[in-house]
Amino acid sequence: MHGAERLRTQLRRAAEQRAPLLASGRTTAYRWVNGLADGLEGVTVDVFSDVLVLALYAEMEAGPLVEALVAEASPRAVYVKRRPRAASRLPPEALRKRAPSAPLHGADVETVDVLEEGLTFRIRPGEGLAVGLYLDMRDTRAFVRAHASGTTLLNCFAYTGGFAVAARAGGATAAVNLDVSKRALRWAEENAALNGQPTAAADALCGDAFSWLPRLARGGRTFSTVVLDPPAFARGPSGPFSVARDTPRLVERAAAVVAASGTLLACCNQQSLSAERFSALVQRGLAASGRRAKPLARLGASGVDFPVRNGEPEGLKVEVLRLDANALASGA
Helix, strand or coil, rough: CCHHHHHHHHHHHHHHHHCCCCCCCCCCEEEEEHHHCCCCEEEEEEECCEEEEEEEEECCHHHHHHHHHHHHHHHCEEEEEECCCHHHHHHHHHHHCCCCCCCEECCCCCCEEEEEECCCEEECCCCCCCCCCCCHHHHHHHHHHHCCCCCEEEEEECCCCCCHHHHCCCCCEEEEEEEEHHHHHHHHHHHHHHCCCCCCCCHHEEEHHHHHHHHHCCCCCCCCEECCCCCCCCECEEEEEEEHHHHHHHHHHCCCCCEEEEECCCCEEECCCHHHHHHHHHHHHHHHHHHCCCEEEEECCCCCCCCCCCCCCCCEEEEEEEECCCHHHHHC
C-alpha cells in the first residue's frame, strides 16, 4: 500500500500540524491523521493519551500502518476499527468483528482517561466503533462551556455526556443528559465524577428524544440551551432515524423546550448532507414550531486536527441559534 518511509513522513507532517493542540498540556485527545487531507485516504488515527485508535474506511492491510504508528509514537496500544459505510445497519456480531476488543499492538487497555482543555474524559478503546468521545466536537463543547454561566442545558443524544461536562465546567446551574442507552448514561456519570461534578438521578433521562421532548414540553420544562447531536442513521424506540429526513421533526420538538431567548445547537455529521441543506432542514423545523431564530454561529471540527482538502465536503456542521419567545408566550 504505502512504503514504510513514506508512511512515517506523512505521520510526522501530520503530527507537526497538531502541535498547537498540545502546547498547553491541557489536551491529550486529538486526531493525528484525518484521511486524504493528511495524505492517507481512508485512514484516521485518533490519539487518546498513549493509546491510538486506527480506523480504516476501505479494505486495506492494517499491519504497515500500525508498524509506522508504533515507530513514530511508541504507544501503549493500537486498536484497529474497520468502519462500515452505515454502521447502524449492521447486526451487532458484524460490528464486533470490525472493531475487535483486543488491540493489534500492545496489551489490552480497559480504560484510559484523557484531557480536553483541562476536562477529563474516560475512554474505552476496545468498546466498539465509538470509544467514548467524539473528537470533532471539541470546539462545540468549548463553545457550550464558554457560554454556560448561569444556564441550564438539555443534552439530547448525550452519549457519554461531553456537553454536560463542558456546561457544568462553564458554570451551568443544571445539565441533563438524555439518551436511549442506560450504559451511556452511567458512563456520563463517570465523566462527571472525574471532573468533580455532582449529579442527581434527575440529571439522566433514559429513552428516546422524540418521546421525551414532548413529555418535557407538556410539563412546562424549558432549558437555556438544548443540544441536538443525533447519529446520521439510527434505530430507536420511535423507529429508524435519518438526519436527512427527520431533522425538521426533531428541531420542531426541541424548540418547544428551549427557553425564551434560549439557544439551540443542531448538529449534523453526515458528510453527504451539505451545510446549506442541513441549515434548510433546521429552518423548516423552526418554522413548524412557530419560533423565530437568530443565527449566532456556525461551528465545525477544528481545522488543526480535522483538516479537509480544497473542495472536499465538510463533515461536522453545527447551527447555533437564539430562539425568540413568541411560540412559548402564546402557548404553542
